Amino acid sequence: MKAPAVLVFDSGVGGLSVARCIHHALPAVRLIYLADNACFPYGDQPESVVIERCCGLVEKALEAFSVDAVVVACNTASTVVLPRLRAMTDIPVVGVVPAVKPAAQLSRNRKIGLLATPATVRRPYLQGLVDEFAADCAVSRVGHPGLVRWIEDWVAGQALPMAELDAALEPFRADGVDTVVLGCTHYPLIVEALRAALPQVRHWVDSGDAIARRTAFLLHQGGYSLPLGKSDEAMMQAVMFSGDVPPGIESFLAQWGLAPARVLAHWPGTAAEGVTVTVSA
Numbered sequence: 001m002k003a004p005a006v007l008v009f010d011s012g013v014g015g016l017s018v019a020r021c022i023h024h025a026l027p028a029v030r031l032i033y034l035a036d037n038a039c040f041p042y043g044d045q046p047e048s049v050v051i052e053r054c055c056g057l058v059e060k061a062l063e064a065f066s067v068d069a070v071v072v073a074c075n076t077a078s079t080v081v082l083p084r085l086r087a088m089t090d091i092p093v094v095g096v097v098p099a100v101k102p103a104a105q106l107s108r109n110r111k112i113g114l115l116a117t118p119a120t121v122r123r124p125y126l127q128g129l130v131d132e133f134a135a136d137c138a139v140s141r142v143g144h145p146g147l148v149r150w151i152e153d154w155v156a157g158q159a160l161p162m163a164e165l166d167a168a169l170e171p172f173r174a175d176g177v178d179t180v181v182l183g184c185t186h187y188p189l190i191v192e193a194l195r196a197a198l199p200q201v202r203h204w205v206d207s208g209d210a211i212a213r214r215t216a217f218l219l220h221q222g223g224y225s226l227p228l229g230k231s232d233e234a235m236m237q238a239v240m241f242s243g244d245v246p247p248g249i250e251s252f253l254a255q256w257g258l259a260p261a262r263v264l265a266h267w268p269g270t271a272a273e274g275v276t277v278t279v280s281a
Helices: 014-023 047-064 077-089 101-108 118-122 124-133 147-155 162-168 171-173 186-195 208-221 249-257
Strands: 005-009 028-035 069-072 111-116 138-143 179-182 203-205 236-243
Touching: 005 014, 005 047, 005 138, 014 028, 014 186, 014 208, 028 047, 047 069, 047 077, 069 077, 077 118, 101 111, 101 124, 101 179, 101 203, 111 124, 111 171, 118 138, 138 171, 147 162, 147 186, 147 236, 162 171, 162 203, 179 186, 186 203, 236 249
Parallel strands: 005 028, 005 069, 028 236, 111 138, 111 179, 179 203
Antiparallel strands: none
């Protein structure tokens, strides 16, 4: 049986943190990554635009690739687009849920930080998760407007603005949180920098491993028997951007064990003009 393929979708490079978790848990799975960076970030867009862009691009990807599951690796898109996507296709669609429940289970002092985009922090959906799973915790929220752009620039080779990052995390320091929820898929990419800025935080919790487990379950339901474990061999079939290819992305993908067969710019409009790259790990 041919190895299954999973499409991972985000507005930028943040979903690569999820793709890496899937690859580590399911090394036999073939991955296709699609970033709508021409419309990045989704948190700045009206919901109608997010729905239209996400559904349109995923539909094109399903036409271009044989895919067995779709992962929407974007918190903003997951809150508004999943019902529409699931109505479009019989293929399983997995979304992102901020890891409030495991954070509440891990926290010893019942003080939790929630680091997210302003759009995610504002959504009633997030408050519902807090009410359901962390009602006995003091939850400090930081919705930073620039952090995802800093991370996009960092992936492209620029230095993180550590002084600004340290200042952005000050509410967590002041409130004495011992556990922080990474409420955007971009944030696990810089978890080492976050740990350095807040060494007193015991746990930095994201949804990547949970998404990988859910994907494995759905693929198993679909008839695939998949070994678990890790592999050094990347199975990234293609990385596609609706806008320009970010500078330095090939090197970053190689460092993360996700060296792709192809990197395509301006997809799908000029997919035929995409540049095929060979990346050495």
